[in-house]
Amino acid sequence: MTDSAKKPPSNGDDTSCRTEEQQQKVLSIQILFTFNKIDRIPYDFNSILFQINEVLALISPIPDKLAAKHYSNESISRYLISQKWNVQKASKMMNESFKWRLQYKPEEIRWEHIAYEAELGKIYRLNFEDKQGRTVLVMRPRFQNSKSIESQMKYLVYCMEKAIMNREEMIWLVDFNGFTASNISLKLARRTTYILQNYYPQRLATAILYDPPNIFEPFWKVT
Template sequence: MSEGLKKSPSNGFEKSLTTEEQQAKINEVRRLVGPLPEKLSIYCSDASISRHLRARNYSVKKATKMLKETLKWRAEYKPEEIRWEEVAREAETGKIYRTNYIDKHGRTVLVMRPSCQNTKSTKGQIRYLVYCMENAILNLSPDQEQMVWLIDFHGFNLSHISLKVTKETAHVLQDHYPERLGLAVLYNPPKFFEPFWTMAKAFLEPKTYNKVKFVYSDEANTMKVMEDLFDMDQLESTFGGKDNSGFDVSKYAERMKEDDKRMPSFWTRDSHPSAVPQPALKSAASLDVSVDSHSDASENDETDCLDVNGIDSEILSLEDNTSATDSGRKGSENVHPGEVKTHNDRAHV
């Protein structure tokens, strides 16, 4: 094995860096990003920058570009300001929801049921997905930064396949929520799903689709994935567990409304004492969005830089708003929790 590389069970080959080397790269990315409004500054915690670096194999240039694109997206989309009332229609059938249990590694669990799709708007579906992601992150324990997806294929048919939604979903999750997925379990996918999965993989990065496990209720070797991951007394019967309570949208709505009340304080500096204070950014003109050509001088990769004209000053003037708020069938494999976190940082920011 080449020096400086390590084999990760879920992520393939990655650079192996010391804690000091990782921190130096985190600091360099933060320097290149420059001053930000409070919410965006809070988003740029050490843990967040570390996730972007891992997603780009510790290339400072690529990680900085990725982070800046996400900062622009967050400034425009304001995912932390989405509230239950806006997405309740999308949630009625339980097509995506956060469970009231976690896995054995302390990871938040999101259930996805494609057959329960109840709307045709890609925009609405993606907005609800983003809401669920933000809620799952809100409910992560301080020492965990990844989540598990349980995808139930009961009742799934060809009419539920949408390459457009799949492509947009992959874009949002990979580009704006890097390293948030710990594991995705595809539970009882039908045979006709396999060609679609082959096409869908084209939208996914290898380190993402390598985290996908196929589990079949009639195959004991794959069901061991569930037994290794969950307390079977808490796991829903849909996934081979013993809990028969099912999804109740009324009860779920109450949980989400309570979480909505917590969201504004989650995006204040008092909640994130490790966030690095920065001067408030009044205008995009203050933001140097180019990536230093001398950064990562030992790397041969070339990365396009963001154009300052692509970030509107009105979008980034947020200071006054900071208080608002492989596949086929596989046997069981060892499941590993998230990557090592950087020190003195809340991992889920």
């Protein structure tokens, strides 16, 4: 396998030959593409599964408690999409993501670990979803109440983990009303971008900014 993505020979995409399980798998992948506003799946079903299996052969094993969620077709497809269907790059990205999860343990962050960060409601999840069933996170930077970058990132990761629980994507609604430069650091913005891009690829569907300052334009273009 070369570094560039390969498209294997197609055997056609005859839906009448698929088992019920196969139909469910391709439907889930089609939904993922719809969420990501991709007009059509670039390869037929067999070609997509071929690339997913290639990734599976290259990624490192992870504990069973993470395998069901992070070895799914949907999960692997997100990494492939983010890397433009390059199997080598997607596999490397997944391995780095797994390494981060095993070290950072985002699924073990509990409310008591981030309660102080949440006191003023600078990030909260709406109790309803958008029309496409996506979780909406509201962010209000003016209520920043912490100086610790590590603590702030732990809170953000906690909120994202909750937002994508049983969901493919999330929406960010960022209210900059009353924001001042003292409310957030560029280091925090860079860390947020890095984590979102590398460990939660294709999870942020839309970021809606209300009254954003000019200083954040480059940051949001990247994400």
